[in-house]
Structures are given as C-alpha cells and as structure tokens.
Amino acid sequence: MRGYKVFTGTANPEFSKKVAKHLSLPLSEATIKRFSDGEISVQITESVRGKDVFIIQPTCAPANVNLMELLILTDALRRSSASSITAIVPYFGYARQDRKAAPRVPITAKLVANMMETAGIDRVVTIDLHAGQIQGFFDIPVDNLYGSIIFHDYIKNKGLKNPIIASPDIGGVARARSFAKKLDVDMVIVDKRREQANESEVMNIIGDVEGKDVILVDDMIDTAGTIVKAAKALKAKGAISVMACCTHPVLSGPAYERIEEGELDELLVSDSIPLKQECSKIKVLSIAPTFAEVIRRVYHNESVNGLFI
Numbered sequence: 484m485r486g487y488k489v490f491t492g493t494a495n496p497e498f499s500k501k502v503a504k505h506l507s508l509p510l511s512e513a514t515i516k517r518f519s520d521g522e523i524s525v526q527i528t529e530s531v532r533g534k535d536v537f538i539i540q541p542t543c544a545p546a547n548v549n550l551m552e553l554l555i556l557t558d559a560l561r562r563s564s565a566s567s568i569t570a571i572v573p574y575f576g577y578a579r580q581d582r583k584a585a586p587r588v589p590i591t592a593k594l595v596a597n598m599m600e601t602a603g604i605d606r607v608v609t610i611d612l613h614a615g616q617i618q619g620f621f622d623i624p625v626d627n628l629y630g631s632i633i634f635h636d637y638i639k640n641k642g643l644k645n646p647i648i649a650s651p652d653i654g655g656v657a658r659a660r661s662f663a664k665k666l667d668v669d670m671v672i673v674d675k676r677r678e679q680a681n682e683s684e685v686m687n688i689i690g691d692v693e694g695k696d697v698i699l700v701d702d703m704i705d706t707a708g709t710i711v712k713a714a715k716a717l718k719a720k721g722a723i724s725v726m727a728c729c730t731h732p733v734l735s736g737p738a739y740e741r742i743e744e745g746e747l748d749e750l751l752v753s754d755s756i757p758l759k760q761e762c763s764k765i766k767v768l769s770i771a772p773t774f775a776e777v778i779r780r781v782y783h784n785e786s787v788n789g790l791f792i
Contacts, residue, residue, distance in 0.1 A: 492540035501771035542576035630730030693721035
C-alpha cells in the first residue's frame with residue numbers, strides 16, 4: 484500500500500490528536516501561520532509524494548478562516564504530489580443555506596462544495612449534514628456519517644423508565660424517527676414557527692408526553708432558542724424530564740446562558756466543534772474513534788456503511 488498521512492488545521496487540533504491516537508499514527512507536520520494582515524500561510528514540512536492524505540478540519544467559527552485554511556492546506560498538499568486528498572470535516576459550515584428560501588439569495592452550501600473540489604479535494608467525510616441533499620452538491624464521493632451512533636449506548640445505560648424521542652421541528656422528523664427506531668421507542672414532534680433567523684417560537688406538541696422522559700434529537704444547536712423553548716413546552720405538557728442530543732454544539736450568542744438557566748435537564752453533544760466554555764448541563768461524547776475507523780476503512784477501500792448497520 485502507498486501509506487497515508489493525517490494532517491490537522493487549527494480549528495480543532497485536540498480532536499485531530501484523538502483521531503491520530505486511535506489510528507496509532509502521529510499527526511503529520513505542517514506549519515500554519517498568519518501574515519500581519521491575517522492572510523494564511525501554509526508549508527508542508529514533510530514529504531507526501533504518492534501518499535493518501537487526510538486533512539482534519541471542521542469549518543466551525545470562525546467559519547471563513549477555517550474554510551480558507553482547509554482550502555490552502557489542500558492546495559499545498561496537491562502541489563506536493565499527494566496521491567489523494569480526503570477532507571475530514573466533522574462540522575460542515577454554511578450548510579444551512581442549502582436552497583433559495585427567498586429571492587436573490589445564495590446557495591452557499593453549493594458554493595463551498597465547488598470551492599473544495601476546485602482546491603483539489605478528492606473525497607469528503609463529514610457527520611450529520613444539516614441537509615442530506617448537500618451530498619449531491621459534490622461531484623466527488625461524500626460520506627455523511629450518522630452522529631446518533633455515539634448517543635445510543637449512553638441513553639440506554641441511563642435506564643430511563645419511560646423514554647420517548649422528540650423532534651424539535653418538522654424538518655428533523657426523519658432524523659428523530661431513525662433514532663426512535665434504533666431505541667425501539669415512540670416519537671413526538673415539537674411544532675414551531677420561526678419568525679426570523681436564529682429566533683423561534685414553540686407552538687404546540689404533536690403527541691403525548693405526559694409522564695415521559697423526553698429525548699430531543701437535533702443535528703446542531705446554535706443560539707439554543709429552539710431547544711430551550713421546546714424543553715419548556717414539553718414540561719408544560721407533563722414531561723418528567725427533557726434531555727437533548729445534538730451532534731454539533733455551535734452554541735453562539737446567549738446559548739450557554741439559555742441552556743444553564745432553562746428547563747433542559749441535560750445536553751449531549753459530540754466534539755465535532757470545540758466548546759467555548761464549561762456548562763454543568765453539557766456532556767461531550769467523542770466521535771474521534773468513529774472518524775479514525777472511517778479513515779482506516781477509506782484507505783483500505785472497505786465499506787464505511789458497515790459501521791452503521
């Protein structure tokens with residue numbers, strides 16, 4: 484085999500170290516600097532000629548900086564004669580703008596896909612895309628992993644007496660239904676009306692939660708307005724407890740304060756994005772072992788889907 488190397492950007496180096504540890508492989512060396520005006524400078528400090536290369540870089544905040552860093556790393560590796568370049572993007576930024584929801588607006592998810600391909604990326608591996616159809620924006624292979632796999636065992640071990648899965652909105656029904664099927668429990672839906680971006684108003688609960696331990700399932704939490712209001716509405720309808728599972732803890736603006744002060748009992752998140760601060764209600768479960776196994780399987784041309792069967 485040609486051999487492979489794993490590089491990391493500066494978005495989440497601790498996560499990259501965990502992945503490398505599970506692969507029993509040191510992170511390869513690259514120097515990433517900033518010019519005084521903020522431009523990014525990259526130099527690959529070891530040979531990658533003929534190697535299969537993996538770059539670990541979520542495009543979380545600051546999204547523009549981390550995206551450019553990924554593209555520049557890719558260009559440097561392509562010009563260094565890497566055999567193939569796979570982008571490991573635990574959090575895919577700009578995924579929320581995946582269609583024309585209003586006149587004269589961009590489809591930035593497609594724009595980012597074009598930029599990645601143009602830079603020279605041969606394959607993308609991500610987890611819980613905000614919209615599954617974004618895979619079709621690429622003309623290269625895209626592996627969209629299922630984040631729920633890391634939450635199942637934790638929830639089962641909690642020994643909840645009367646669990647039920649809830650989708651925080653209509654758009655998340657398919658994700659919540661899949662989660663409920665794996666845990667063999669029922670599902671309810673929180674119906675909400677969004678007045679403007681990053682603001683939401685919970686309207687009612689579709690289904691019965693009286694005396695239930697509710698588990699909200701979502702792909703990301705940004706300002707936490709939806710999830711906290713959903714928890715309040717669920718408890719008003721008789722839920723005993725409300726916990727939430729979210730793959731991507733974007734947690735911007737007043738998110739931490741809302742979670743700490745709201746009626747949500749516990750929030751499970753992955754380490755796809757580094758947390759900005761501590762919170763007593765947030766528990767982090769690592770997806771590093773999953774990504775390490777995916778890297779190994781991609782390199783050896785083995786099935787990735789087999790992980791989730």
